[in-house]
Amino acid sequence: MKSTELLRPDAGGLYCAAGKFWIDPLKPVARAIITHAHADHARSGSKGYHTAVENLPVLAARIGAGAPHHGHEWGRPFELGNTRVTMYPAGHIFGSSWVRIESDDATWGVSGDFKRAPDPTCAPFEPAPVDVWLTECTFGLPVYRWPTPGRVIDEVHQWWLDCRRANRPAVLFCYALGKAQRILAELAGRTDELVWMHGAMRPLVDAYREAGIGMLPTRMVSEADKGEKFGGQLILAPPSAAGSTWMRRFPKHSSGFVSGWMRIRGNRRRRGYDRGFVMSDHADWPALVDTVADMHASRVITIHGNGDALAGYLQSRGLAAESWNLRATLSERSDTSAAGRA
């Protein structure tokens, strides 16, 4: 790392000395810019938060509103220290942004998490030129190429119909923030039936509804009648519910998991899901590579995920590329379990 870098890894995120702020820090700091509200990007305890206006309600639902939250319009620059900062939509989940930082020397972009595939619950990723592009790399191998989301939703819907014919509950595991709402919104184009959900999803689904995003009607499983067997019903649950006693409510169920990880057969078989649906809120390999070109970056730094392969590939195509490990700035016992989020 050069000493003149605009950003450097710190506190589990990135620190900008010129602007005296951190991006997505995992430890409490004086001033944090938050790209989106997932727990590996947004943590409570900092003295002040800057984020996109759209992200304010979701962020509050996740970390509370104890410290001041400053909302910024996408595409409208604001000054922090000696830098000009602009938030742009990242297309990852509702309210998610990437961050563009201009200083006298250079312009850097930090992706947060992003995707390029269409998603009815959030504004699409908006590229803007940067000198240095810090890109997430959750799915940083060319085996990760996503099918068209519409086709995947057709598969999910067909599976639900198959379960209905067999009078079995269809338990669909998905992350509680982002993926669950995306599925509810996408399915709204196929049906208008009620979907059951795990209680953990309630506040986030509510936040999306209040933001005006159209989704299928939902009810919590805890509100169901005692004798309800859920035959032919669709139930959304967070992955942590798999194997728990809560699952006893769904006798003879078929299980599915919606995640980019399901692209690999072994991942699905290991977890014992009947069905894997390949739909992710992250960029796949082609999108990671194409976005580098869209940003006109001459230098790329991979963050979040296994970035060595992408960095190596970009180098082989003549770009300056390297991999930064943001987690290494946390305590010695680093947490490597972040691979789960997709």
Next chain:
Amino acid sequence: MKSFVELYEALDRTTKTNAKISALVGYFREAEPTDAAWAVYFLTGQRLKRLVGTRELREWTGEFSGLPAWLVEDSYEHVGDLAETMALLAPEPETGRHPEPVDLPPLHQMVEQHIRPLGKMTDEQRRAAVFEQWRLLPGTARFLYNKMITGALRVGVSKRLVTRSLAELAGIDPGLAAHRLMGDWQPTAENFRRLLAAEGEGGHDHATPYPFFLASPLEIEPESLGPAADWRAEWKWDGIRAQLIRRAGQTILWSRGEERLDGRFPEIEEAAANLPDGTVIDGEIMAWRDDEKNSSKDDRPLPFSVLQTRIGRKKPGKKTLDAAPVVLLAFDLLELEGRDLRNRNLRQRLKMLSGVIDSTGAAIRASEPVPFERWDALPALRASSRERGVEGLMLKRADSSYQVGRKRGDWWKWKVDPYTFDGVLLYAQPGHGRRSGLFTDYTFAVHSGNDLVPVAKAYSGLKQAEIDELDRWIRSNTRERFGPVRSVEPLHVFELAFEGIARSGRHKSGIALRFPRIHRWRRDLGVADADRLADLERLLGVDQEGAVGNRNSKNGPNQEEHEEHEGKTDAEHGS
């Protein structure tokens, strides 16, 4: 091939046995016999000769996808399955939101016209032929094609499941379906029709073996099996389970993995020459030397590692035959004068067996019973297993029929407890299949002077939660990388079990362990508490295999020995 692709997807989309069986029955009912025969062939685990090497497939995948070789390797390491990696890496034929159904050839045509001919092509022709299929085939079909050209098609369906499905469809006993599928089953339409024929019809090729009856491990005290007088005890031999068939003037020897062993054990075939037609014997092939010069007649089996020198030899020479003589220890008679005896009781079968053995040469002999009157005599006998060179005891109900497969109740194996040692985790590499992308293949070391020397590789024995935890630890505590292998800080100690030990010139430690596996994670132990190489070497004196190491070194090392030795699979294995 379209319906075969759909069958695969149906099988792959459920973890439930009943759903798999219903998918199989549906497929076999509808499919053309020419195609269904190939489906049976692949799903029961039979494989074509490897038509495309893995190195070629990697190179071609890079070429076809336009990715550098190292990135193909990284991807393969991540996915853990080469056929799948290729299918994921290469761009698929263009399909829109509602793809036109691709015209796939029928399965038999795919195999006979597009896959088998690969074997006779030049490298360049083969490459062109494979690329053409890659360009034509969509997702799952391409994955299955890759599987078929590289060998086995493992799709989470056991042979037993296929057998049950065929039996259900044909309305016959699953044992009969299993019998019809035994041996070198050829995927023809005629053979498929015979699989589904009614009982009493269909018939068998004269070389077809009977399904083996397999013992289950005894997990309770033998006393709870009932009166001792109802049971017969035998030694559990440490050899190769085999079925000897004498029919139509021919001798055919099958391993338990349904491989024909013809020609490999000429002394047994010679001894079988006088058997009457229509005789089938179940037994164990053992390395065995009758020391006639020694008047004490020390009738001891030779260790498995001696037998190992014979397994790979299709036509053993005189030197090999002298160094590693074998016998068939017969313990059951399945057919006499062409009559199936499997429903007779064990007492009757053994009585007939002893009559049959009188007409054979010395290389076929009876596996004598271990006499006992009370259950409490058995633990001491079992404890003497190692010095006798056997694996433990077999307990068989005296009035039991000869059943199909691993049926619990009448045949038990009561093996001697394994050896154990405490080893330090030193290296790890990613596993395959279900364990792909996880570090699950471990190398363990023991102390030798100030060093740690690797002594065992093990893949099994940990719970999934432990595997996950260890995987995370390995990723964040990697010291060095050697290709897919990572070295880690020596910190974690594990108790490992193994079945035998032999000297080895090929291993740095000087020893080779047989069938090592993880017993448990010893979180209570530090690296200093792990065992020393000397502790293991001491076992060389006790365990029979030790003596063998010496013998082998006189005859010159057999390069294959240890790999095969460790690779003795359950399928070949006795009982």
